[in-house]
Amino acid sequence: MGEHRHATVAIIGLPNAGKSTLLNALLGQKLAATSQMPQTTRTRVLGVVDRGEAQLAFLDTPGIHLPKHALNERMMAHVEQALEEADLVLWVVDANEYLGTGEHALAKRLRKLERPTYLLLNKIDLLSKGRLLEKIATYKDLLPFKEVVPIGAKMGLNMDPLWNLLERDATQPGWPYDPETFTDQTERSLAAEFIREKVLRKTREEVPHGVAVLIEQWLEPGHEDYPEDMAPEGVFIAAQILVDRDGHRKILLGSQGEMIKDIRQSAQRELKKLLQRPVRLELFVKVDEGWRDRPDRLDRLSI
Numbered sequence: 026m027g028e029h030r031h032a033t034v035a036i037i038g039l040p041n042a043g044k045s046t047l048l049n050a051l052l053g054q055k056l057a058a059t060s061q062m063p064q065t066t067r068t069r070v071l072g073v074v075d076r077g078e079a080q081l082a083f084l085d086t087p088g089i090h091l092p093k094h095a096l097n098e099r100m101m102a103h104v105e106q107a108l109e110e111a112d113l114v115l116w117v118v119d120a121n122e123y124l125g126t127g128e129h130a131l132a133k134r135l136r137k138l139e140r141p142t143y144l145l146l147n148k149i150d151l152l153s154k155g156r157l158l159e160k161i162a163t164y165k166d167l168l169p170f171k172e173v174v175p176i177g178a179k180m181g182l183n184m185d186p187l188w189n190l191l192e193r194d195a196t197q198p199g200w201p202y203d204p205e206t207f208t209d210q211t212e213r214s215l216a217a218e219f220i221r222e223k224v225l226r227k228t229r230e231e232v233p234h235g236v237a238v239l240i241e242q243w244l245e246p247g248h249e250d251y252p253e254d255m256a257p258e259g260v261f262i263a264a265q266i267l268v269d270r271d272g273h274r275k276i277l278l279g280s281q282g283e284m285i286k287d288i289r290q291s292a293q294r295e296l297k298k299l300l301q302r303p304v305r306l307e308l309f310v311k312v313d314e315g316w317r318d319r320p321d322r323l324d325r326l327s328i
């Protein structure tokens with residue numbers, strides 16, 4: 026019998042590199058919202074996996090970008106905090122993109138941090154082998170990386186070699202989380218994230234950056250307001266979608282409410298899977314100008 030060991034692992038990188046997709050792949054279950062929109066992830070998301078003697082606590086983080094609102098400043102504070110907590114850093118890059126100033130800035134930060142860092146070249150499904158080798162050569166001198174691993178997070182490509190390295194490098198004594206712990210997110214906050222993901226996936230351009238989701242009601246069976254015509258073991262959820270301006274509200278509603286109906290249906294489907302019980306979801310769109318710069322709002326949204 027070996028000894029229990031662990032590592033806290035920060036997943037960092039530029040927006041859209043595939044950090045949240047990687048977290049979900051490592052967990053074998055969806056925990057983090059993902060989309061083609063940069064800045065999908067706004068807070069730190071913890072996902073815990075136990076493998077043999079090793080417990081890996083992964084911290085998904087927002088992509089590194091320049092703060093434009095109080096919201097973005099808080100997002101970057103989450104990145105810094107995850108880096109400080111980490112025993113090991115996974116730097117995810119989109120191998121199909123070019124190395125630019127963002128990467129150089131991040132390399133500089135990581136050099137100062139001096140934590141063991143893996144370079145994960147993601148989206149290898151989009152590259153030829155020759156181009157991948159070129160990319161490895163371009164990136165590998167940015168930092169003295171502990172490991173360089175090409176992966177395909179979306180399809181789960183090369184996850185076994187990555188796991189072997191992670192298990193090897195989980196060297197801190199003990200397990201900080203009990204074996205049942207999978208995340209520190211509540212069902213409510215996961216529900217809000219999954220609703221926001223649907224908004225991101227179905228709307229375009231600047232709408233998504235100005236959207237937040239607040240769970241207003243969460244009714245379990247037995248509650249006096251629990252709908253009589255609902256399955257007896259379900260959950261009734263009412264959520265508010267905050268938008269920055271009235272134009273965005275109109276886009277979200279769509280003509281004759283088609284858009285919001287579509288968002289509601291696909292979010293409800295996802296929530297059923299997440300909660301493993303019948304779900305009825307109601308959505309309300311509310312204009313709340315400037316919420317991204319209001320600390321009280323950000324507090325209420327737990328960002």
Ligand SMILES: Nc1nc2c(ncn2[C@@H]2O[C@H](COP(=O)(O)OP(=O)(O)O)[C@@H](O)[C@H]2O)c(=O)[nH]1
Pocket residue numbers: 038039040041042043044045046047058059060061063064065066088147148149150151176177178179180
């Ligand atoms: N082709 C391809 N797309 C990927 C892969 N991993 C992630 N993506 C896509 O890249 C986009 C950004 O992913 P996401 O995980 O939200 O990135 P994050 O901003 O770094 O968290 C999404 O559209 C993903 O589906 C991959 O291995 N291959």
Ligand SMILES: [Mg+2]
Pocket residue numbers: 044045046057058059065066086087088
């Ligand atoms: Mg993300």
